[in-house]
Structures are given as structure tokens and as C-alpha cells.
Amino acid sequence: MLSWLPEDISTFGPKIDQLFYLIYYITSATFVLVTALLLAFLVLYRHRDGRRATYTHGNSTLEIIWTIVPALILVMLAFMSKGQWDAIKKNAPPADVEVSVTAKQFNWEVRYPGPDGKLGTDDDYQEDNDLHVPVNKVVHVLLHSKDVIHSFFVPVLRLKQDALPGREIVVWFEATKPGEYEIPCAELCGFGHSGMKGTLIVHDQAGYEKWLKERWPDKPAATAQAPITTAAQRG
């Protein structure tokens, strides 16, 4: 069933998928066990003339076993999850590239800092729905919303984060494969929710530099790299 997962092109994605697989194996095994026992009991203990059910009110040893074993498995899953959760949502590595994404009914407004590496200055560049990033670089996305709650979902990155009006939420990713991928909105945001989508364009290094040059033709490529240094120093 998990072969239906979309392609995985983020650095933390494979770890999420591994956990997904682990839980899949554990729950499938449990399901098979329980269903097999259920069916076996239904066949073995079906009504027959002269049969009388075993008179028992339970068994404390069994109760203890089937309390402790699931508890241990679940606590183990919780601790495995916590480490990855912290790495993805709490302890972001320093940014190579920073970009602001503001959700609004029904577009993603993408704002690039430009050569000075600072958002909110004159050389910022803004466009709707296209998010250009370099491959193999840590990208920080500063998420905002202008109206309702939206959710920034990039299936191939295994990344999802709600964008809330009135706050800034920073998410990060590092894409490992150039290409164009969809960015659907995953939180109901009104009548145009369906179809609210952007495109993540992951460039290889040369392609990214070319894109920067086209966008800011007056600036030398070295300066265009500025956000990388500033953000890294801040990080």
C-alpha cells in the first residue's frame, strides 16, 4: 500500500517514510493476528448441538500481558517519533536561502529577499505561486497568511505546515532532486480551496544562478548569493 507514496525528495523525507513503514508493519501484523484469531474463534466455537461455552470471567496474567506489550510498543514509537519531529519542526538547520510565503484566498504569494538578502527591502521580488529554490540547500520558508488558515503542503518533501494569520511560522526543507512539484493548500480555506496550488521549482546549482541572474540582472552573481552568507551567519 505504501508504494502509493509520492516520490520523496527531501532530506528528512526518507526518515518519515521509514517510520511510516515501521508503523505499517507493526499495525499490519497486529491486524492479521487479531483477525486470524477472530476468524479462528468464530469457526472453532460456532454453535453446535450439545456444546456449552467455557465458563470463565477472565485471566489476570493475560490482562497484564496485553496491557504491557502494546504500551511498550507505543512508547517506543513515541520516542522514535519525537526525535524526528524535533529535527523537522523544532531544530531547523541554519538557512542557506530564505523566502517568505504568504497565503491568501486563493494563492501563495512568494517573496524573495533579492541580492541584499533582506526581506522587506526595495530589491525584493514577489510573484504568485512559483517558489524557486536551489537543490541541496537548506531553505527556510517564512509562512504567513493574509486571511484564513491555509496549509503549505509539499507532498514530495513530506512537508506540511498551516499558515496562520497574525503570525510567522518558519519551516525548512532541503530538496535533493531538481524538478517541478505541486504545492497544494491542505487546509479548507473557502470556495477556491480546491485548485489553490503553487509550484515548487527546484533548480540545480547552475539553473538557480541563471534564474537569479535573470531576476536581478544588474547584480553580480556573487552578490546574488548574499542571502546565503547572511542567513548562515544569523543561524
Next chain:
Amino acid sequence: MSQAAVATAAHAAHDEHKLSFIRHYVFSTDHKMIGRQFLFLGLFMMIIGGLLAMMVRWELAWPESQVPFTSWIPEPYMYDEHMNPAFYNSLFTMHATIMVFFVVMPILVGCFGNFLIPLMIGTRDMAFPVLNMLSFWVGAVAGVIMLSGFFVPGGHAAAGWTSYAPLSDVPTYSGVDWGQNLWCISIIVLGVSSLMGSINYITTIVNMRAPGMKFFRLPLTIWALFIVAILLLLALPVLTAALGMLLFDRLAGTTFFLPSGGGEPLLWQHLFWFFGHPEVYILILPAMGIASDILSVFARKPIFGYRAMAFSMISIAGLSWIVWGHHMFQSGMNPTLGSSFMISTMVIAVPSAIKTFNWLGTLWGGDIRFTTPMLNALAFVSMFVIGGLSGIYMAATPVDIFIHDTYFIVAHIHYVVFGGSVFGIFAAIYFWFPKMFGRMMNETLGKIHFWPTFIAFNCTFFPMHILGVGGHMRRIYNPMQYDFLHPLQPINVFITISAFALGLAQIPFVINFFWSLFAGPKAAENPWQANTLEWTAPSPPPHGNFGEIPTVYRGPYEYSSPEVEEDWLPQNRRLEGAVARAH
């Protein structure tokens, strides 16, 4: 237990002789009639909620095509039988709202709570019969208010059954005006109904149990309803408060949930889910109790681990107050808080596991009769297992990043609420119909209803897991707008066809229900040879239920006891020379 209360109720019963039609069928204070009223309300609403789902499914399988049989729906909801996306949002919002608040709650809690509590604990009526009558009629008014929302300009609420602010908070964001207001008002009114019901249930169970009916001799159905009443008493007021704030934001210009005025959108989610997670257990616990009782009756065996079953329900109820944040992992809530909610969520899976293994233990060594109620109870167990296991994926926060707000969640909720609660409802209706209406339902039609329902249910909802794994978002109107969802579209078509089959599979149930109501064979007092007290009353029980209040000598699950020759031993049968046992 209060002898005085029993005596009062007995008095009330003797006063009843010939009641007018209105006092008997409309404004009745008899808990059994009120239970039946809740049942009819719930079944009527189930038809509406089901039809809404059919339209949602059509749209997902064949997006933006002509929807058959909809030419009567006016613009702007449908344009020449083509669905407006805003109307689509109303459809799934109202499907969920109706199913949760006006089908599962009225039937499991309203109907079976009312009908079964006095009968199973051995008393003549609820502690507050008039309050009980009010509870139904206030609930019915809530239903009328909710349905009226379909007829106001701007259409019905379209912000999802969770109504996240600010989408639900500002009319221009959703395009919905009075629809959303009526939605809020209806659920506030329903909250009043539920409050009256829950106070009544708690008081009745605490004070009016028959002599000898100790807490640990209560059937698990009553344990479940008792716990649910406490959850309702504490959870609904939180929702009511949140809805009041939402209404103030919409009508009075406050900004509780609007950041532009210093409010906080996440506050709505915290309040909603603080109610919402106990609510999930409100929907499933009664079905757990009902399935436990029915499994024991038809396995002709005591329930395995009675106390473990009771304590696991108590711990589910306790833990349900500290897991709400697992609905909000991706909401922008502090990720550290996410980790603590993950751990509490993993822990709450343990009591559910305990219950599942105890159900298996109950079947082991039994003498199993495959009646229609039993088949539905077994379906409950097996489907609840899938719904429970799929919950673990969401509890694991990193996996939830991907599957949150996808069809994986839709699959999960339907395995729990349809696979769990609704199969519980069917099991309960087939099981208690003879007591409720004095006639037997038809077993053959029951099986013709069960098997197609069971198969179509799985064909409808299991593939939704696959959609979720593929990244298919919830609440989208046209999956074909996304390139990455194109390969999944054949699954959507399959699901929709299965959903139509699931809808058609309910026809034998409707036929069986109404045919049996008027023409079914007369039911004996105890057609299933069950132990609990309701089966010692006539079918259907008269006003006042019992000729003489029964005395309870033992627990409800003494099947195949070595003390007697038959394989059942009613709770109220006095055995000469035998010591009444605690179990």
C-alpha cells in the same frame, strides 16, 4: 441507592392510565417513548446525511460533471446540474455535522441511553422525566434550526464540521452568512438538550439502581453510557462557549478569533478539540458497551475481563481530556507541546487494545450464534480494530506531517464512526428492537442488510487509506486539478461506486424496520435468552417497566454458569441455596 426515588417513580407509573395521543406519542415523559423519538430523529437525519455524502462522492469521482437528480436544486448552488464549489463545501460540512450531532449522538446516547438505562438498572423511569421530555424536544428544535440553514441566502455552513476560524468567523471569507450563524445556534441549542440528558443519566444511574445492582453488576452498556454522560456534561459547555464567541465575532463585532483585532485563530481550535476529542469517545464508547453485551449474549459466555473492560473505559474517558492537541500537530501550535500530546495519544491506544483483546477472549471457548445483532457486533469489533490501528499513524507526529488533512484521516474517522459507531447502532437496533417495539425483526432481511453493508463499507472506506498515502487532500472539490492526484482518480471512482452500493444496501434495513414495526412476529419477553433486567420486563415494557422492581443477585454475564442447567442465568433470578456472586 435511593429507595425514595424508586418509590416516587413507582407512584408516577401507577398514576399513568390512559394518556391522550399527544401525551403518549408527542410530549411523552416515558423514557421508552423518548428513546423511540430519538431513534426516529436519528434515522431520519441519517437519510439526509447519507444523501449529502452521495453528492460529495459523485463530485469526487466525476468532478464538474452533471450530477443526476439535482435539477431541482436552484442557482447558485447548482448551475444546470453542475455543482458550485461553495455548495460542495456546504455538502461535506453538513454531512459531517448531521452524522455526528444528529445521527450518532441522538441514536447511541439519546435513544439507547434513554431506553436502556432505566430498564437495565431496574427502575421505572428516569430521575427527571419532564427534563427528559424537554431534552428531546430541545434537540428536535436544534435539528429544525440546523435544517433551516439549507434555505437561507448564502447557503449553509461551509467551513467544515470543525468550523475553523477565521474562515467560519468572517462572512466574506466563506461567502456564507446566516448558514453559519444557524449552524452555531443549532449546536448551542443541542448542547442544552445534551446537558439535560446527561444530568438525567448520571442522576438516574447513581440513585435509582434496583436493590442489589452494585456498580460492578452494571452491564457494560450502562457503564459506557454513564461515562459518556459525564463526558457530555463536561465537554459540551466548552463547545457552547466557543460557539458563543464565534457568534459574537460574527454578529457583534468582537474579535476573539481574529488576529486583526488581537484575537487568536488557534484559540478556536483549542476550544473545539478540547470538546472534540472527548466527543469522539462519546460517539464510540456506547457502541463499545453495546458490542460487549451482545458478544457475551451470543457467545453464551461471560464477558472476558469485566473489570478490565470497565476500567479501560474509565481510563479512555480520563485520557480523552489530554489528547486534543493531536488534531493540531500541524496547526502552528508549539512543536514541544506536540510531543507531549503525541505521548498521551499513544497511551490512550492502550485501553482500546485491552478492550479488543478482551472481546477476543469473550469469543474464545464460546458457543457462538450468528444472529444479525451478533454479526453487526462482530463487524464493530473488526472495523474498530482497523480504525484504532490507523490512529497510530496520526499519533506519530512525523508521519502525521504527511497524512494530516489527507484522505487517510477521512478513512480513519469513518472506520471509527461508521465501522464502529454505526455498526454498533445496527447491532443495538436488531438486538433491542423486540424490546422496543414488541416485535421481532426479520433475520433473513437482516443478513441481506448486513453482508452488503459490510462489504460495501470496506470497499468505500479502505481505499481511502490509499488515497491518503498518495497525498490526496481532504475537502477538495476536484482532485483532477492536481497532476500528482491523477493516478489516484480510478480509486476515487471505485470508492464512489462502492458508496452508492453502501447507500442502496440500507434499503433492506428500512424495509425490515418498518415491516417488522407493524407486521413482525410478536416478541417474547426474552427472545435472546439474555440475563440483563430489560429482558424480565414485558415486550414492549409498559409505562413503569416492571410489575415489581427486580432484585439483583449477580452480574449481567452469567452465561453457561455451572450453577444452572440452562446456559443463561438472569440477574434477578434467586437461586435456592446458592450464594449470590459478585461477578
